[in-house]
Structures are given as C-alpha cells and as structure tokens.
Amino acid sequence: xxxxxxxxxxxxxxxxxxxxxxxxxxxxxxxxxxxxxxxxxxxxxxxxxxxxxxxxxxxxxxxxxxxxxxxxxxxxxxxxxxxxxxxxxxxxxxxxxxxxxxxxxxxxxxxxxxxxxxxxxxxxxxxxxxxxxxxxxxxxxxxxxxxxxxxxxxxxx
Amino acid sequence: xxxxxxxxxxxxxxxxxxxxxxxxxxxxxxxxxxxxxxxxxxxxxxxxxxxxxxxxxxxxxxxxxxxxxxxxxxxxxxxxxxxxxxxxxxxxxxxxxxxxxxxxxxxxxxxxxxxxxxxxxxxxxxxxxxxxxxxxxxxxxxxxxxxxxxxxxxxxx
DNA sequence: TTAAGACCCTGTAGTTACTCTAGAGTCAAA
DNA sequence: TTTGACTCTAGAGTAACTACAGGGTCTTAA
Numbered sequence: 001x002x003x004x005x006x007x008x009x010x011x012x013x014x015x016x017x018x019x020x021x022x023x024x025x026x027x028x029x030x031x032x033x034x035x036x037x038x039x040x041x042x043x044x045x046x047x048x049x050x051x052x053x054x055x056x057x058x059x060x061x062x063x064x065x066x067x068x069x070x071x072x073x074x075x076x077x078x079x080x081x082x083x084x085x086x087x088x089x090x091x092x093x094x095x096x097x098x099x100x101x102x103x104x105x106x107x108x109x110x111x112x113x114x115x116x117x118x119x120x121x122x123x124x125x126x127x128x129x130x131x132x133x134x135x136x137x138x139x140x141x142x143x144x145x146x147x148x149x150x151x152x153x154x155x156x157x
Numbered sequence: 158x159x160x161x162x163x164x165x166x167x168x169x170x171x172x173x174x175x176x177x178x179x180x181x182x183x184x185x186x187x188x189x190x191x192x193x194x195x196x197x198x199x200x201x202x203x204x205x206x207x208x209x210x211x212x213x214x215x216x217x218x219x220x221x222x223x224x225x226x227x228x229x230x231x232x233x234x235x236x237x238x239x240x241x242x243x244x245x246x247x248x249x250x251x252x253x254x255x256x257x258x259x260x261x262x263x264x265x266x267x268x269x270x271x272x273x274x275x276x277x278x279x280x281x282x283x284x285x286x287x288x289x290x291x292x293x294x295x296x297x298x299x300x301x302x303x304x305x306x307x308x309x310x311x312x313x314x
Numbered sequence: 315t316t317a318a319g320a321c322c323c324t325g326t327a328g329t330t331a332c333t334c335t336a337g338a339g340t341c342a343a344a
Numbered sequence: 345t346t347t348g349a350c351t352c353t354a355g356a357g358t359a360a361c362t363a364c365a366g367g368g369t370c371t372t373a374a
Contacts, residue, residue, distance in 0.1 A: 006321080006322075007321090008320090008321065008322080010298065011247060017361085017362080018322085019328070019361075019362060019363080020322095020360085020361065020362085021200045022323095022324095023297055023360075023361060023362090026293050027360085029257050034286070036369095037369095038322080038323090038368080038370070039322080039323065039368080039369085040321085040322055040323080040369080040370095041323090042320085043238065049289055052289065052290070053223070055291070056288050057288060058360090060262060060265060060266055061262055063359075063360090064359080064360070065359095069256060070285065071178045073279040073282070073285055074279065074285050074288075074289070075282030075345045076279060077278060077279050078278055078279065078280070079278070079279045080276050080277070080278065080279070080280035081276055081277055081278065081281075081284070081285065082276035083269070084273070084279070084282055085273055085276065085283060085284070086286055088266065088270050088284060089270065091266060092263065092267060092270060093260055094264045095262055095266060096263060098259060099259045099260060100257055102252055102256045102259070103256060104258065105217060105218055105252055106249065106253060108215055108244065109218060109248060109249045109252060110249060112245065113242070113245050113246065113249060116238060116241070116242055117281065119237050119238055119239035119242065120237070120238055121231060121234060121235055121236070121237065121238065122230040122231065122234050122235065122236045122241070123234030123235070123239055124236070124238075124266075125203065125230070127238070127242070127245060128227065128230055128231050128238065128241060130207055131210050131213050131214060131227065132210050132213075132231070132280035133209070133213070152221050154210075156182045163349080163351075164350090164351070164352095165349090174332085174333080175350095176332075176333060176334075177331085177332065177333085179353095180331075180332060180333090184331085193340090194340090195339080195340045195341070195351080195352090196339085196340085196351080196352065197340075197341095197350085197351055197352080198351085198352090215331090220330080220331085221330080221331070222330095232352095234360085272347080292367065315374100316369100316373100316374085317361085317372100317373090317374085318372085318374100319347100319348090319370100319371090320369100320370085320371085320372105321368105321369080321370080321371100322367100322368075322369070322370095323366100323367075323368065323369090324359105324365105324366095324367085324368105325364105325366100326363100326364085326365085327362100327363085327364080327365105328359100328361105328362080328363075328364090328365090329357105329359105329362080329363100330358105330359095330364090331358100331359085332357105332358085333357080333358080334355105334356085334357075334358100335354105335355085335356080335357095335363095336353100336354090336355090336356105337352100337353095337354100338349080338351100338352075338353090338371090339351075339352065339353105340349100340351070340352090341348100341350080341351095342347105342349090342350100343346105343347090343349105344345100344346090344347080344348105
C-alpha cells in the first residue's frame with residue numbers, strides 16, 4: 001500500500017508519455033501532485049481521473065484551451081452546463097468544416113495528379129507545370145477561426 | 158520601368174503576407190533577391206513564379222519540406238519526374254486518411270453531444286461524466302507517419 | 315559494499331509555418 | 345520639413361508536445 005502512483009505507472013495506466021504528463025502539470029491542466037522523499041511525483045485517484053478526462057478530450061481533437069474550459073465545469077458541479085454543450089457544438093462544426101475542406105483538397109490533388117501519368121523529364125511534367133501557374137482560388141479560407149488543422153497530423157512513431 | 162517589385166507589391170500580387178515572403182527566403186525556398194540602394198528587396202519574374210508555385214503547393218496543404226523537393230525538380234528540367242508523382246500520391250494518401258479519421262471523430266463527438274440534450278447542473282451533464290471515463294479506444298492512430306494534421310486549422314484573421 | 319539498471323528530476327531547445335512586435339531606416343508627396 | 349506609407353533586422357510568441365543533457369534515487373545482485 002503505497003502513497004500513490006509514480007509518474008511511470010500513471011503514464012502506463014493512461015497510455016500517455018511521461019513527458020506529456022509533466023507538460024500538463026506545467027500547463028496547469030493537472031494539479032501538482034504530492035512528492036516522495038526522493039522528490040518523485042506521487043499521484044492519487046484524482047489525478048488518474050483527470051488525466052483520463054484530458055486524454056479522452058485530446059483523442060477527440062480538442063485543444064488544451066477547450067479542455068481547460070471543460071475542466072472548469074467538471075470542477076464546479078453546480079454550475080450550469082450549457083457552455084459545455086455550446087463548446088462541443090462548435091467543435092463539431094470545426095471538424096465538419098475541415099472534412100469539407102479536405103475533400104475539396106483531395107479532388108484538387110487528384111486532378112493535379114492526373115496531369116502526369118508516367119515518368120518523364122521534369123520540364124514536361126504536367127504537375128510541375130501546373131503548379132507554376134498563378135493561383136486563383138484558394139482551398140483554404142482566410143476567414144477561418146484559426147481553429148481547425150490542416151492536412152498534416154501530429155502523432156509519432 | 159523599375160528594376161523589380163518591392164516586397165509589398167509582390168505580396169499583393171501573390172496574395173501572401175509580406176512577413177511570409179521574408180520567411181520563405183530565410184527558409185531557403187525563395188532565392189535572395191537583389192537590393193535597392195536603400196536596401197529594399199527587389200523581385201524579378203523568377204521570384205514571382207516561384208512564390209506562385211510555393212503558394213499553390215501550400216494551398217494544397219503540402220509541407221515546406223515537400224515543396225522543397227518539388228522545387229528541386231522544377232530546377233532540374235532534365236531530371237525524371239517519377240518522384241514528383243510519388244510524392245503527390247503519398248500526399249493524396251495522407252489527406253484521404255485524415256478525412257477518414259475526422260469522420261470517425263465527428264461521429265464520436267455527435268454521440269457524446271447526444272448525452273446532454275438540455276442545460277443542467279454540471280454534475281449531471283452526461284457529456285462531462287462520459288469524458289471522465291477511462292479511454293479505451295483512441296481515434297488517433299499512433300502508427301501515424303507524423304504527417305497529417307488534427308482537426309484544428311491554421312489560417313488567420 | 316558496491317555496482318548496475320531502471321526509474322525519476324529540472325531545465326532547455328527543437329519541431330512547423332508562420333505571425334507579431336520593437337525600433338529604426340527610406341522615400342515620395344504636401 | 346514633416347508626414348505617411350513602406351521597408352529593414354532581430355527576436356519573441358503560437359500549439360502541443362518531444363527530445364535531450366546532466367544529474368539524482370532506489371532496488372537488486374554480486
């Protein structure tokens with residue numbers, strides 16, 4: 001019967017890299033845990049649940065800022081949860097928007113790809129030639145909320 | 158008949174922020190232009206075309222690294238363009254993958270949203286309660302190439 | 315007793331593709 | 345001459361980590 005989990009054990013349990021846990025603490029998402037004599041972090045059930053919450057939200061592609069908002073509600077059980085619903089609706093909207101954008105992108109890329117069917121000299125490559133033309137329409141809106149990522153993912157290994 | 162465009166004029170022509178042009182130069186994507194007596198950058202047609210190429214690629218969500226590769230072909234007209242085709246195929250693959258991922262995400266978010274139909278006390282909110290549960294399945298693969306973005310976009314204003 | 319190995323600590327730098335600011339210089343028109 | 349629009353460099357900030365470097369701690373085995 002120990003006084004809590006050490007960071008490695010918590011990491012395994014939450015399927016989350018050790019460095020990321022320390023990062024969440026520093027970012028104010030996870031409360032500072034107790035420390036052992038040797039200055040090791042010791043986590044309790046509270047931390048396990050909270051980390052679980054955070055990782056669940058992250059797996060749903062929410063930003064840390066959004067998660068911070070949700071945690072504020074989680075911490076104030078008597079508060080009205082209308083804002084939670086709104087946040088989620090907005091997030092769903094962003095994801096839906098991004099899907100539409102990526103589909104447009106996909107068809108543009110396929111059109112481009114069709115311009116060069118076989119390997120040839122670069123100067124005759126329809127793709128390279130097309131790319132040099134002036135851009136008229138952009139796939140990406142500038143009226144974006146600055147909230148939904150492009151086509152290139154994080155995620156390692 | 159001047160000796161070239163200044164950065165502001167080029168920016169307008171390519172619909173690209175001034176700072177971004179300087180950034181591309183520093184990143185080695187745009188060659189260093191001539192300078193005026195007052196040390197202003199002076200751009201020629203070569204630069205206009207190259208910036209157009211870059212912006213076109215960016216609007217197709219390619220990374221600067223990918224664009225660098227394409228530019229190498231653009232600069233070597235006798236080289237075989239097979240690698241260009243391969244790069245594009247791979248990029249199309251990433252976009253397609255990301256669309257699938259986002260669709261899964263979208264349905265998960267909608268399921269979650271359905272858990273709380275009206276506003277109530279946070280402690281009774283089905284969404285918050287669900288998020289606290291332990292995560293079993295992740296929407297995001299870890300076997301990712303580290304190449305296709307999440308659901309949150311760049312894009313300003 | 316000591317040494318190996320697994321684990322943990324802090325602090326800092328790197329990643330991507332910009333975006334923004336500070337503080338200063340250039341140039342044409344009023 | 346002074347205003348205003350434009351430009352310059354250098355450096356910091358963004359998101360969410362990831363990856364060190366250089367050390368300390370703890371358990372186990374020889």
